[in-house]
Amino acid sequence: MNFMASKQPENFLLGPESDSQRTLYPYVTGTSVVALKYKDGILMAADMGGSYGSTLRYKNVERMKPIGKHSLLGASGEISDFQEILRYLDDLILYDNMWDDGNSLGPKEVHNYLTRLMYNRRNKFNPLWNSLVLGGVKKGEKYLGTVSMIGVNFEDNHVATGFGNHLARPILRQEWHENLSFEDGVKLLEKCMRVLLYRDRSAINKLQIAKITEEGVTISQPYSLKTYWEFSAFANPAQGAVGTW
Amino acid sequence: MDLNMDLNAPHSMGTTIIGVTYNGGVVLGADSRTSTGMYVANRASDKITQLTDNVYVCRSGSAADSQLVSDYVRYFLHQHTIQLGQPATVKVAANLIRLLSYSNKNMLETGLIVGGWDKYEGGKIYGIPLGGTLIEQPFAIGGSGSSYLYGFFDQAWKEGMTKDEAEQLVVKAVSLAIARDGASGGVVRTVVINSEGVTRNFYPGDKLQLWHEELEPQNSLLDILNSPSPEPMNI
Numbered sequence: 332m333n334f335m336a337s338k339q340p341e342n343f344l345l346g347p348e349s350d351s352q353r354t355l356y357p358y359v360t361g362t363s364v365v366a367l368k369y370k371d372g373i374l375m376a377a378d379m380g381g382s383y384g385s386t387l388r389y390k391n392v393e394r395m396k397p398i399g400k401h402s403l404l405g406a407s408g409e410i411s412d413f414q415e416i417l418r419y420l421d422d423l424i425l426y427d428n429m430w431d432d433g434n435s436l437g438p439k440e441v442h443n444y445l446t447r448l449m450y451n452r453r454n455k456f457n458p459l460w461n462s463l464v465l466g467g468v469k470k471g472e473k474y475l476g477t478v479s480m481i482g483v484n485f486e487d488n489h490v491a492t493g494f495g496n497h498l499a500r501p502i503l504r505q506e507w508h509e510n511l512s513f514e515d516g517v518k519l520l521e522k523c524m525r526v527l528l529y530r531d532r533s534a535i536n537k538l539q540i541a542k543i544t545e546e547g548v549t550i551s552q553p554y555s556l557k558t559y560w561e562f563s564a565f566a567n568p569a570q571g572a573v574g575t576w
Numbered sequence: 577m578d579l580n581m582d583l584n585a586p587h588s589m590g591t592t593i594i595g596v597t598y599n600g601g602v603v604l605g606a607d608s609r610t611s612t613g614m615y616v617a618n619r620a621s622d623k624i625t626q627l628t629d630n631v632y633v634c635r636s637g638s639a640a641d642s643q644l645v646s647d648y649v650r651y652f653l654h655q656h657t658i659q660l661g662q663p664a665t666v667k668v669a670a671n672l673i674r675l676l677s678y679s680n681k682n683m684l685e686t687g688l689i690v691g692g693w694d695k696y697e698g699g700k701i702y703g704i705p706l707g708g709t710l711i712e713q714p715f716a717i718g719g720s721g722s723s724y725l726y727g728f729f730d731q732a733w734k735e736g737m738t739k740d741e742a743e744q745l746v747v748k749a750v751s752l753a754i755a756r757d758g759a760s761g762g763v764v765r766t767v768v769i770n771s772e773g774v775t776r777n778f779y780p781g782d783k784l785q786l787w788h789e790e791l792e793p794q795n796s797l798l799d800i801l802n803s804p805s806p807e808p809m810n811i
Contacts (some may be wrong), residue, residue: 355682358707381709386726389703389711411678411709 438467601770
């Protein structure tokens with residue numbers, strides 16, 4: 332084991348790290364989460380990878396979890412911070428249940444709580460290093476929102492985190508429409524996830540799709556997507572341009 | 577906002593540590609090298625530390641940090657056992673380690689593998705890497721030497737091994753990592769934990785299998801020259 336110097340930053344602009352709490356950088360991270368509204372509720376997809384820098388270290392991480400009766404939370408970013416957020420939410424839901432008054436926190440309220448949580452940590456320069464997607468249905472009303480580690484939050488018909496912002500959202504903007512069926516919703520999410528698999532280095536081919544409707548939450552078993560490599564230009568890249576690198 | 581925000585892989589941690597579940601319990605394994613820079617401060621350290629009668633932890637990273645965390649958790653678990661009136665579960669031990677690792681994530685540099693046996697869940701392994709993520713796994717690898725073992729375990733790991741298969745796998749893996757990682761070396765120590773109790777084993781460095789480009793150790797060149805071997809000395 333290394334008797335290294337304590338984890339001091341290598342420049343002199345930051346003071347000793349023991350003075351105040353501030354998160355410096357994430358260690359074990361999850362990549363994109365993609366979600367959309369469909370006819371009966373929300374569909375959300377995330378792979379099961381936990382990366383450690385460039386190593387694809389953990390391949391069985393569940394990055395989507397049900398919250399209470401009406402919500403589903405998906406997270407990208409630092410997994411330990413996501414685990415801590417789940418603990419906060421456990422307390423929140425427990426407190427809500429203990430009122431025993433027939434009312435329960437809906438997705439809009441949970442999203443608001445998360446927004447306050449993330450933004451207040453950001454203001455203390457000690458963020459929870461996550462981008463969150465919160466979806467749910469309560470009394471027929473579908474809700475889909477997102478919060479980032481700096482507290483940026485909004486709701487929309489389809490959202491994505493991380494690489495998904497760049498690769499999935501353009502697809503969703505083009506192909507999403509109101510009242511998608513379950514099958515069409517799943518196919519659309521799979522189209523997004525396949526592109527992410529091709530183009531995101533931290534993506535792995537093992538994902539789950541979660542559904543939340545008025546009836547409740549279902550998270551699928553882990554599965555893998557087929558990929559296509561059979562373009563002739565892939566087999567013979569130099570055919571149309573002899574001498575190319 | 578660029579100062580230290582590079583999301584590169586965290587710096588490597590000297591050591592190879594492994595925890596593997598098998599049908600009946602767990603096997604923990606580790607090398608024995610503690611280094612101060614390039615110097616090997618201790619060539620026979622024991623990186624598998626007891627937390628309770630039935631739960632042990634493999635330590636990697638900063639020696640000081642991992643020792644402190646282990647000591648605190650051992651202390652908490654001791655009190656917890658008294659209050660509970662029965663042995664603590666592996667899950668509780670792992671969560672206490674997580675609590676300390678997560679709440680002090682800015683200052684600690686230690687990756688831990690908690691392994692043990694309890695009557696409720698049987699043999700369990702929990703990995704707690706840098707940052708304080710808690711992750712239950714059928715097997716876990718850690719430390720700088722583990723980089724060389726991802727491919728090996730992808731191929732060699734099987735569900736439902738016997739105790740001996742699991743222990744042989746662990747010894748082989750630590751030995752392979754020692755062969756390639758400068759920060760790992762010395763002996764291989766293993767700890768087997770199951771319903772019957774705990775067994776410690778010791779595999780000295782010179783008794784391990786030889787790998788690629790490694791030679792059988794000799795007492796002296798003179799023995800080779802004097803032996804009636806058909807190979808003459810080549811200069």
